[in-house]
Amino acid sequence: MTLLSISQVRRRFGDVVALDGVSLDIEEGEFFALLGPSGCGKTTLLRILAGFETADEGTVLLSGNDLTRVPAHQRPINLMFQSYALFPHLSVAGNIAYGLQRERLAKPEIRQRVAEVLERVGLAHAAKRRPQQLSGGQRQRVALARAIVKRPRLLLLDEPHSALDRKVRAEMQLWLKELQHEVGITFVVVTHDQEEAMSMADRIAVLNHGAVEQVADPVTLYGSPTTHFVADFIGANNFFEGKATASGLNTSDFGQLPARAGAVAEGSKAFLAVRPEQVTLNGGALSGRVLDVSFYGGLSRVAVSVDQRDTPVLVHQHGAPRVAPGDTVGLGWAAEDAVLVRP
Numbered sequence: 001m002t003l004l005s006i007s008q009v010r011r012r013f014g015d016v017v018a019l020d021g022v023s024l025d026i027e028e029g030e031f032f033a034l035l036g037p038s039g040c041g042k043t044t045l046l047r048i049l050a051g052f053e054t055a056d057e058g059t060v061l062l063s064g065n066d067l068t069r070v071p072a073h074q075r076p077i078n079l080m081f082q083s084y085a086l087f088p089h090l091s092v093a094g095n096i097a098y099g100l101q102r103e104r105l106a107k108p109e110i111r112q113r114v115a116e117v118l119e120r121v122g123l124a125h126a127a128k129r130r131p132q133q134l135s136g137g138q139r140q141r142v143a144l145a146r147a148i149v150k151r152p153r154l155l156l157l158d159e160p161h162s163a164l165d166r167k168v169r170a171e172m173q174l175w176l177k178e179l180q181h182e183v184g185i186t187f188v189v190v191t192h193d194q195e196e197a198m199s200m201a202d203r204i205a206v207l208n209h210g211a212v213e214q215v216a217d218p219v220t221l222y223g224s225p226t227t228h229f230v231a232d233f234i235g236a237n238n239f240f241e242g243k244a245t246a247s248g249l250n251t252s253d254f255g256q257l258p259a260r261a262g263a264v265a266e267g268s269k270a271f272l273a274v275r276p277e278q279v280t281l282n283g284g285a286l287s288g289r290v291l292d293v294s295f296y297g298g299l300s301r302v303a304v305s306v307d308q309r310d311t312p313v314l315v316h317q318h319g320a321p322r323v324a325p326g327d328t329v330g331l332g333w334a335a336e337d338a339v340l341v342r343p
């Protein structure tokens with residue numbers, strides 16, 4: 001069932017168009033990610049959902065009810081800030097209880113709900129500590145506990161892992177996904193980190209210049225991007241430019257190259273996108289010379305220079321390298337492993 005229906009939302013700041021007609025439906029219980037580079041408008045959209053910012057045009061419905069005129073504190077929506085915004089003078093339990101106290105819930109109920117949520121985030125032992133006595137990952141758990149204890153319909157998370165180092169970040173991504181499944185609250189997370197979005201979200205909306213480029217699950221986004229921007233932003237890709245034909249792409253430099261049509265109509269301008277792990281080095285449509293080989297344990301990355309191309313073709317091979325710089329190689333791929341995308 002649709003929980004949140006965002007329709008044709010626009011927002012400008014002076015000359016800057018932050019959101020240029022964004023429409024999205026987010027399902028009940030979904031872990032949804034808004035992904036895009038800095039300045040694409042994702043924070044503005046999150047703030048509009050929370051009620052801290054207003055749209056110039058468009059509507060936001062929550063279970064069919066228009067939120068436009070509902071003030072932030074009356075929305076069944078919580079926002080977890082990037083900085084966590086914990087109160088330094090309150091204990092962990094005090095921070096979590098704060099919102100419930102403001103709602104004037106009875107003391108025994110507050111005590112019980114705080115204890116429950118502390119247990120859930122694995123911080124029961126740290127209830128009396130102050131935020132500055134906690135690690136970054138623990139602070140994030142407190143911020144999440146404080147957000148979910150109010151049992152919102154929707155939890156918005158702004159770059160939740162940006163304050164954490166790499167290793168903790170990976171642990172917290174896994175944990176956040178588990179937590180979301182356990183509590184069943186709909187999560188909308190804003191991130192510029194494609195790996196983070198891919199590893200956590202059920203579905204991802206990729207934003208660029210205030211507009212939605214594509215909405216899909218991670219596997220579809222990776223395997224069947226519809227635009228050059230999405231194919232380039234998510235993972236590594238090799239691109240060729242040309243015109244879509246019935247069986248691939250017609251290029252001026254390399255003739256016909258095999259690919260699936262994807263979302264591109266025959267005869268239109270397009271790019272062929274092929275992932276490095278789909279390219280083989282034993283014969284095929286192109287030939288080139290190995291420029292560079294680097295070994296990463298389970299994976300070797302090979303850069304192949306091809307005449308008439310400014311950028312080398314990247315190839316990933318499983319295991320140790322089987323070619324060396326200077327080798328002449330053929331580059332090939334199966335038509336179903338390459339996809340045509342819109343410019």
Ligand SMILES: Nc1ncnc2c1ncn2[C@@H]1O[C@H](COP(=O)(O)OP(=O)(O)OP(=O)(O)O)[C@@H](O)[C@H]1O
Nearest residue numbers: 013016017018037038039040041042043044045192
């Ligand atoms: N209050 C404001 N006043 C003026 N311009 C703003 C304001 N808020 C956002 N913008 C502009 O709107 C555009 C979108 O900003 P937004 O913060 O939504 O992007 P973002 O994708 O979240 O980027 P980041 O990841 O850097 O936060 C940017 O060009 C930004 O400079």
